[in-house]
Amino acid sequence: MEFDGGRLQDAHVMVVGCGALGNEVLKNLVLMGVGHLVTVDFDYVEDVNLTRSVLFRADDVGGRKVDAVRRRLLEINPRVEVETLFGDISYDVGTALVRSMDVVVGCVDSRWARYCIQRICIRAGRTWVDGGVLGLEGTARVFAPGRNCYACSLGEKGEEELRRRMPCSGVVRRSIRAGHAPVTPLISSIIGAVEAQEAIKVIAGAGQDTSPRMFYYEGETLTVRTPEFGAWDDDCPLHEEEWVPEDGPVTFTVASKVEEVVREGEISLSEPFVDYVINRGTGERYDVMVPAHRVESVLESDPAAGGYPTGMFRAHEYDSVGRDFPYGELTLGEIGIPPRDILKLKTEKGYRFIEIG
Ligand SMILES: [Zn+2]
Incomplete structure (x- = not known):
């Protein structure tokens, strides 16, 4: 070879x-x-x-x-x-x-x-x-x-x-x-x-x-x-269609506001966005406004959270954001979308894939 x-x-x-x-x-x-x-x-x-x-x-x-x-x-x-x-x-x-x-x-x-x-x-x-x-x-x-x-x-x-x-x-x-x-x-x-x-x-x-x-x-x-190795089960949740972005110029970036993008369709999030968490014991609410993986560090750094273990909190989260998302002024980056991503948008005619900068 x-x-x-x-x-x-x-x-x-x-x-x-x-x-x-x-x-x-x-x-x-x-x-x-x-x-x-x-x-x-x-x-x-x-x-x-x-x-x-x-x-x-x-x-x-x-x-x-x-x-x-x-x-x-x-x-x-x-x-x-x-x-x-x-x-x-x-x-x-x-x-x-x-x-x-x-x-x-x-x-x-x-x-x-x-x-x-x-x-x-x-x-x-x-x-x-x-x-x-x-x-x-x-x-x-x-x-x-x-x-x-x-x-x-x-x-x-x-x-x-x-x-x-x-x-x-x-x-x-x-x-x-x-x-x-x-x-x-x-x-x-x-x-x-x-x-x-x-x-x-x-x-x-x-x-x-x-x-x-x-x-x-x-x-x-x-x-x-070197055993033979093949593993592809039909019911695996990871087996999605390939995300082929639409042709054309890239008009949105991570700095674009969510409210502009959701006019094109509802954005599916790979990582949920959390606006607040509730303390299961006291019922108190803390605003966090971060992607789910950052909730723990926000709570740990916030004295207002009272030093409770993070397991004490229940998160209120969004798996997708559409026109009814109450924080449309946030940017794509702020809701956890990385640069050079492909957005999966749900529309009335099915799914669209668009590339962002
Ligand atoms: Zn699989």
């Missing part, structure tokens, strides 16, 4: 997670000649990262991981284009941005983050390559829409684990922070290489399709397995 250098130079790849594994994947993609990268991470470089991650240096400690990897990748190849997105894949990444990628590579360590990557990739019609490392074990898998789905592959135990972290209506949920599992630079190097290889096969396209197998490596006994 040969790789077309021009094709790699033109390729756009999003890498989600810039930890030890993401470092390896990014380094490999740049060495292979991939020309355009988008890096996504909400974390900062800590001392403990330095002994595990190929791209971090002592001077980077305290700074954003996305900025540190960008500096280092430009040292390797100054012509590579690296766009940084300091944020969370669950809420801060637009579907249109993912649609502009050739492939997405996941280097995250939580089920919830993987679930969110799968959701946005199905909407964007893009394949993603997932990698996971723990101790001396690692896996790499390719999820192509219509063939493999992360949610369908979970099994009962995994679904239960996911449900506990899933947003569920009426409950103020705890924000999900990735756990810190012990990871060696060796296992990251092995799995990061396989992930980059699979991503490049996806970019290479027709005739060089990725095989429907997963890669499993266990270092202690030097065991490698």
